[in-house]
Amino acid sequence: DAGVTQSPTHLIKTRGQHVTLRCSPISGHKSVSWYQQVLGQGPQFIFQYYEKEERGRGNFPDRFSARQFPNYSSELNVNALLLGDSALYLCASSSARGWNQPQHFGDGTRLSIL
Amino acid sequence: DQQVKQNSPSLSVQEGRISILNCDYTNSMFDYFLWYKKYPAEGPTFLISISSIKDKNEDGRFTVFLNKSAKHLSLHIVPSQPGDSAVYFCAATTTSGGSNYKLTFGKGTLLTVNP
Numbered sequence: 320d321a322g323v324t325q326s327p328t329h330l331i332k333t334r335g336q337h338v339t340l341r342c343s344p345i346s347g348h349k350s351v352s353w354y355q356q357v358l359g360q361g362p363q364f365i366f367q368y369y370e371k372e373e374r375g376r377g378n379f380p381d382r383f384s385a386r387q388f389p390n391y392s393s394e395l396n397v398n399a400l401l402l403g404d405s406a407l408y409l410c411a412s413s414s415a416r417g418w419n420q421p422q423h424f425g426d427g428t429r430l431s432i433l
Numbered sequence: 434d435q436q437v438k439q440n441s442p443s444l445s446v447q448e449g450r451i452s453i454l455n456c457d458y459t460n461s462m463f464d465y466f467l468w469y470k471k472y473p474a475e476g477p478t479f480l481i482s483i484s485s486i487k488d489k490n491e492d493g494r495f496t497v498f499l500n501k502s503a504k505h506l507s508l509h510i511v512p513s514q515p516g517d518s519a520v521y522f523c524a525a526t527t528t529s530g531g532s533n534y535k536l537t538f539g540k541g542t543l544l545t546v547n548p
Contacts, residue, residue, distance in 0.1 A: 352535075352536075361522050362477065362522070362536075364536055377535060409476055418527075418528065418536055419465045419526070422536065425476050427476055
């Protein structure tokens with residue numbers, strides 16, 4: 320069975336640009352969540368989507384947005400990129416909405432802002 | 434404001450010995466705790482979890498202990514193997530909704546198991 324897949328693997332952007340990151344969950348998983356991991360820190364929660372609706376949002380500015388499609392894949396969009404947005408962006412899927420279900424993570428998208 | 438703290442950035446142990454990774458939390462709303470392992474260039478992998486109604490959960494070589502009064506949990510790996518070398522993240526959540534209804538991670542502890 321395919322795990323969580325994320326694309327692209329690496330991305331380089333400049334300040335002010337926007338970026339779209341993509342995530343395909345494990346087949347049958349309806350919950351997708353997004354995390355930002357900067358160097359030396361643990362993953363920080365950005366969004367959770369379940370059944371195509373936003374179910375949770377972390378402490379991130381409105382430049383960050385996401386959506387979930389009918390096939391449960393998801394996109395994370397970041398506008399007006401800042402140097403501080405450079406990070407590893409992780410997507411995780413799970414079979415249910417609750418956080419006491421193990422989250423299955425993809426290998427992430429490494430975003431570098433120049 | 435770090436609500437989940439892993440105060441040891443790194444830990445080195447000999448193969449076959451016990452590894453003990455520690456985690457402290459400050460938010461009394463947290464009632465479910467998880468440990469994840471992360472190898473370089475890979476996403477975190479779920480290892481073991483524990484609900485606040487328990488004080489111990491065991492899965493093979495991995496045991497998690499929870500001390501609610503101290504707001505402290507620990508992960509024991511016995512015996513440690515070189516393949517256990519990775520970054521270990523402690524994470525916490527509440528199962529009752531609200532603003533804490535998300536996974537909050539610590540900064541991680543790099544475990545190195547020496548042959």
